[in-house]
Amino acid sequence: MLVFWKARFVLLAVPKTGTTALEAALAPRADAAILNPPGLKHCGVAKYRRDLAPFFEQRGRRPLELVAVMREPVSWLGSWFRYRSRPGLAGQPNSTEDMDFAGFVDAYLSKQPPPFAKIGSQARMLAGGVDHLFRYDRPEQLYRFLEDRIGPLPEIELRNSSPARPVDLDDIRRRRLEIERADDFDLWRSLAAP
Template sequence: MLLFWKAKLVLLAVPKTGTTALEEALLPHADAAILNPPEKKHVTARRWRNQLAPFFENKGGRRLETMAVIREPVDWLKSWHRYRARPEIAGSETSTAGIGFDTFVEGWLADPEPEFARVGRQSRFVSDAGGKVIVDHLFRYETLDLAIGFLENRLGQKLELTQRNVSPHTEVTLAPETEKRLRHEAGADFALWDSLAP
């Protein structure tokens, strides 16, 4: 999470959406940052609104707008599946090494999720407890240039991004019946994605 006081803006870091690269480019311009540990870095919109915003906004007498980037849900899950298959965590409960993508998605849809599939949901990250989106400015990962343009305009700075935290590339597919179940049971995530259509 990065906060830009003069620009009245907070960048919320949705995992697996290119935010590490954004943070690296933006950190020199930020007035406050939460970068580690990861569970604190990825401040949800709800946590921002309920816990952190009152401190910054009440002290400063201003409302800070929020922005975030989200990714197409299947692609987002593929990225998580690849990331958790990396050799450094092989053998751990969170590792997906040797676990097929269908099994990963089925685990993600389970309640409770097995540890290897416990990665949260983008729709919940950007919403309040009732499911209402509370992020002011949402951008698609696949059109990150629009988010960068927004930030450059808002901050009055030219940004240079480099790829960071990229998951190892492996080709995975999803069985049609699993994808149908995913689209049904994770409808909020797909609806959120569709709402950002250009």
């Protein structure tokens, strides 16, 4: 999470949306950077407003605007699946190395997901609303916003690249996912308009 106090916004770090690359490029220009622990780096809207806003915001000033990036829900799950199949997690409870994407999605949708499928929800993280929500697949819109607020951007290099693995999903599972995680899909669709 990056706090741009002078520019009056906070860039929330939604996992698997490229925010680590943004943090690496923009942290030197931020007024505060929360990179660890992960529970604070990746805090959602509710936690920010409850725990961090009182620290960063001052009475009598307008609140800092919240900025976030969202990824298409199936692509987001695919990124988690691939990320958790990296060699460094081999043999760990949160590894997905010995399964296919369909099995990962089934586990994610189960009533009690196993450790490898406990990844939360983008909609839940963003619940309460952000002022500016950008699509992961349209980075130029986010970059324009950032440039308007903080000036020319440095080069933003890809970080946390995940291993290549197939993330095909059959129509039945996709429909189940759309029904059971409707909040994520509804939020994504709300961003679909140009």
